């Protein structure tokens with residue numbers, strides 16, 4: 315597979331490779347085939363890492379995670395039609411979650427697409443992508459490749475980050491151009507993600523409101539984690555002395571056990587806070603869209619880069635529109651000019667109530683039940699994760715997501731990647747690979763067994779690239795707890811001692827992983843400790859009781875026994 319380019323002539327594939335290097339791309343995730351295989355080889359030959367996956371959705375989740383963790387857009391490469399569509403779910407999810415990523419897909423030549431003449435893998439990809447992603451462009455001519463790459467790069471990283479689609483046609487990839495003319499089109503763009511400075515007026519308005527607050531709270535969202543201004547966030551919290559709450563992917567910006575953490579006091583600050591500071595956090599469903607328990611008299615200060623985010627669900631009394639670094643800098647600079655009037659009992663109240671709640675919460679880990687529940691399994695996992703704070707945690711499921719989020723304190727920023735704003739399943743294996751590749755750190759993915767099912771075949775990708783990824787599967791027999799179980803007669807509740815039949819460790823054996831099958835907390839603690847220390851690709855099947863966890867509806871119970879005769 316050599317590049318067909320010659321001393322005097324180059325192909326569109328070569329130009330695309332050079333253009334990606336000009337904007338600092340050194341890694342691509344994807345699944346090759348017609349018409350992008352040759353391009354991937356050329357890119358590899360020019361020093362761009364390429365990680366081949368089993369499904370484009372997981373390659374896209376890896377690219378999105380890469381973007382969130384590095385602020386350089388992750389690149390997803392797919393073939394046309396279904397490969398493009400498989401990847402589009404990840405690019406759309408990245409757009410919803412504000413992760414910067416670029417999906418590059420080969421596409422058919424235009425005339426037979428536009429005339430619907432039935433071409434190989436023909437699909438009008440650009441127009442299908444447009445409504446779902448932050449921006450979408452098509453390149454038809456080799457001389458436009460650099461422009462197309464700069465457009466998608468800027469769209470992915472500037473303003474609110476998001477997923478962007480770049481469509482490049484087969485004729486363009488294969489087009490031949492004079493080398494000198496092609497080189498003349500290449501350049502490194504200037505200032506691709508400029509600061510967005512908030513107005514002084516907006517900062518003064520926010521500081522006045524903050525200074526008047528009796529029971530303020532600071533909510534840190536994944537935008538604050540993404541901004542990579544960790545010391546400034548810490549300084550803002552500690553110099554104001556205001557309690558803070560971290561959304562799931564902001565956990566670790568300050569340690570979850572920080573004395574100002576209101577992590578266990580969500581209801582209290584929702585009901586009582588008179589001023590709420592949203593820092594890179596949307597007032598969306600994850601925060602009851604600002605209604606329900608929220609104090610109706612509460613006033614909101616919102617720091618966000620997206621002006622259209624303001625007032626989406628509640629009036630924002632003091633919007634500060636700008637990039638978080640510029641906004642936090644401005645507020646820190648103004649702080650000495652203001653005297654805060656926080657109720658001196660507010661922080662002691664938060665701290666004393668947190669202590670009581672945390673002590674009560676710890677009771678959940680006492681029962682070392684066998685068969686295990688999520689909580690008895692987490693009693694072991696939390697111990698091992700506390701000893702390995704620099705391991706990145708990937709997490710998805712229902713009970714597995716909620717319980718793990720509450721059970722495992724994060725000590726470092728950008729060390730927790732989960733199903734986030736859209737709460738989709740199937741981000742696990744791609745995110746684990748993307749996190750390991752982007753950071754060279756070890757990764758532990760705590761997966762519900764149903765959630766694992768969406769991306770499980772790409773566990774083999776982690777094995778193939780020998781990544782230090784340990785997948786821990788909380789196996790309670792399927793979606794929530796029980797679909798597909800051989801249930802009691804006439805839909806009666808299933809007996810709680812049903813053995814869970816699946817053995818995911820054997821799947822790991824098939825791909826050469828270091829695997830474990832554990833049924834007790836002690837076995838799990840030993841296995842996870844060993845797996846992380848090994849820095850190998852590992853899989854731990856954690857057998858839980860079939861009825862562990864709660865679900866929104868025992869839909870498996872609706873099946874009459876006659877449909878599924880109990881064997």
Ligand SMILES: Nc1ncnc2c1ncn2[C@@H]1O[C@H](COP(=O)(O)OP(=O)(O)O)[C@@H](O)[C@H]1O
Pocket residue numbers: 410411412474475534535536537538540541561562563564593594595596597598600617618619620623636637638639734735
């Ligand atoms: N660099 C940045 N500066 C300011 N705001 C940002 C930046 N990056 C992302 N954001 C904003 O952060 C917010 C992230 O919100 P969200 O994804 O709901 O986080 P969470 O679910 O953790 O609360 C988005 O509104 C986005 O516009």
Ligand SMILES: Cc1ncc(Cc2csc(CCOP(=O)(O)OP(=O)(O)O)c2C)c(N)n1
Pocket residue numbers: 710711712713714715737738739740761762763764765766788790792793794795863
């Ligand atoms: C793309 C998509 N399809 C389906 C669903 C609906 C769902 C929400 S949670 C979940 C899996 C829960 O079972 P799991 O075994 O993972 O966890 P546990 O509670 O510990 O047993 C599903 C299928 C979502 N959210 N996204």
Ligand SMILES: [Mg+2]
Pocket residue numbers: 762763764788789790791792793794795
């Ligand atoms: Mg399950």
